[in-house]
Amino acid sequence: MSVKSFLSWTVLTVLFLAGLSATLAPGAVLGGLEGTQKTAATIGAAVLSLVAGVTLFRREPLKSFLGSRPVLWFLFLFNLAVAVIAPFAIGGSKGTGLAIGMGVVSLGAGAGLLQSRGKPRTERA
Incomplete structure (x- = not known):
């Protein structure tokens, strides 16, 4: 792994973790926010973690790990x-939102399983 690749991986990981932390607890991470500021910080942090996470997970070795059949089956089920x-x-609405979000992830993993269904398995040495 080159220095440039390692540096970009490190920056993406830090951005992903910072965005995730600020999404889960914006008041604790970003200071004493209330009302609209807290909502805006939560949405901004969620977008930051989403963009950094998608970019990070499209790189090797995470891409091949997340695309493997056992991981896709686990994610689906x-x-x-x-x-x-x-x-x-x-x-209430939190349970419904969680159900929708997890259902979308499950459908994505199921679609990945269907796409990899016709591909021949690679033998491990």
């Missing part, structure tokens, strides 16, 4: 189970 259970475990 786990997220499907959470999507089914979430509305009952977490009431």
Whole structure:
């Protein structure tokens, strides 16, 4: 791995983790925010973590790991189970939003499984 590649991987990882942290706890990470400022910070941090995460996960070795059949099966089944259970475990709009989000991830993993279905398996040495 070259220095430039390592540096870009490090920056993307830091941005992803910072965005994720600020999304989960914007008041604690960014200071005493209230109301509209807290909502704007949460949305901005979510967009930052999404963009950095997608860019990071499209690179090797994460791309091949996330595209492997065992990982896709896990993502499909786990997220499907959470999507089914979430509305009952977490009431109201939060449970519904969680169910929708996890359902979308499950559908994406299922689509990945269908795409890789026709490809021949590679043997490990």
